[in-house]
Amino acid sequence: MPELPEVETVRRSLLPRLEGRSIASVEVRAPALREPLDQDALHGLAGHQVLGIRRRAKYLLIDLDTPRTLVVHLGMSGRFTLVAGDAPRAAHEHVAFHLDDGRRLRFVDPRRFGQVLVLPTDRLEDDRHFAHLGLEPLGEAFDGAALEARAAGRRGPMKAFLMDAKVVVGVGNIYVSEALWRARVHPRRSVARTASATWVRLADAVRSVLADAVAEGGTTLNDFTDGEGNAGYFQVSLRAYGREDEPCARCETPIRRIVQSNRSTFYCPRCQR
DNA sequence: CGGTGGACCTGCTGGC
DNA sequence: TGCCAGCAGGTCCACC
Numbered sequence: 001m002p003e004l005p006e007v008e009t010v011r012r013s014l015l016p017r018l019e020g021r022s023i024a025s026v027e028v029r030a031p032a033l034r035e036p037l038d039q040d041a042l043h044g045l046a047g048h049q050v051l052g053i054r055r056r057a058k059y060l061l062i063d064l065d066t067p068r069t070l071v072v073h074l075g076m077s078g079r080f081t082l083v084a085g086d087a088p089r090a091a092h093e094h095v096a097f098h099l100d101d102g103r104r105l106r107f108v109d110p111r112r113f114g115q116v117l118v119l120p121t122d123r124l125e126d127d128r129h130f131a132h133l134g135l136e137p138l139g140e141a142f143d144g145a146a147l148e149a150r151a152a153g154r155r156g157p158m159k160a161f162l163m164d165a166k167v168v169v170g171v172g173n174i175y176v177s178e179a180l181w182r183a184r185v186h187p188r189r190s191v192a193r194t195a196s197a198t199w200v201r202l203a204d205a206v207r208s209v210l211a212d213a214v215a216e217g218g219t220t221l222n223d224f225t226d227g228e229g230n231a232g233y234f235q236v237s238l239r240a241y242g243r244e245d246e247p248c249a250r251c252e253t254p255i256r257r258i259v260q261s262n263r264s265t266f267y268c269p270r271c272q273r
Numbered sequence: 274c275g276g277t278g279g280a281c282c283t284g285c286t287g288g289c
Numbered sequence: 290t291g292c293c294a295g296c297a298g299g300t301c302c303a304c305c
Contacts, residue, residue: 002298002299003298003299006298034299034300034301058299058300073299073300074298074299075298075299075300076297076298076299076300077297077298111297111299113299113300114299115300163299165299165300172298172299173297173298173299174298175298219298221297221298222297222298224298241298263297264296264297
């Protein structure tokens with residue numbers, strides 16, 4: 001479900017509702033997600049107040065009035081939403097934070113690829129989850145030259161390169177197809193020997209597609225919602241992903257689906273080279 | 274070191 | 290109707 005725009009959408013929707021709220025109690029109902037849940041650390045957040053919410057890559061960082069940060073990753077199927085305190089417990093509701101205003105912030109994740117961690121705030125960058133992450137695509141340091149520099153000496157297809165979180169974070173399987181479509185670059189184009197002008201187009205495309213998707217509240221293909229349960233709208237703007245056999249919006253050639261690294265890729269065989 | 278392919282987990286859909 | 294294969298938005302790790 002969640003790539004950078006969806007995670008940012010959750011962040012923006014939760015921030016005004018959570019800022020200043022305190023966690024009254026925490027329920028942990030599963031022993032593990034991708035990793036074992038640290039029950040003691042999670043229960044230890046009770047009594048603390050939310051100071052802010054940041055995002056790094058696809059991680060939500062919830063800062064509290066304690067030297068620890070609550071870190072949430074939605075994986076493939078995670079949802080992090082506010083509900084009424086007495087709302088019935090959802091299937092796969094693995095962690096629930098009861099707030100001082102009576103509402104409940106819950107983490108639901110059927111596939112359990114997500115993460116709920118408690119980490120020391122002043123050492124987040126050194127934590128193994130963050131230490132090797134690449135550039136933020138909406139940050140100032142991200143541009144064609146930065147991509148080109150990171151591509152030096154590398155090989156392999158462009159799709160895999162743009163999805164490599166050690167290069168640039170936040171770009172998942174939907175938005176990589178969209179960015180390649182915008183940049184008119186074939187997903188199998190080799191990273192090696194790519195011209196500077198192409199890197200500039202790619203960086204611009206990554207940035208613009210992510211920014212546009214954030215502005216539309218993310219992509220709701222199935223069941224993604226923000227922290228208040230609202231669906232996103234960017235799915236109507238998708239030009240490649242999920243559009244196999246539909247005409248390309250530029251040249252009307254049918255969009256093609258291929259498989260790379262066991263994941264679907266969608267592209268226009270005529271205008272992406 | 275870098276690239277590739279499989280593993281992790283559950284649920285839904287479409288074809289037979 | 291029932292069953293099964295295939296697919297799904299992410300990340301990590303073993304293996305070349």
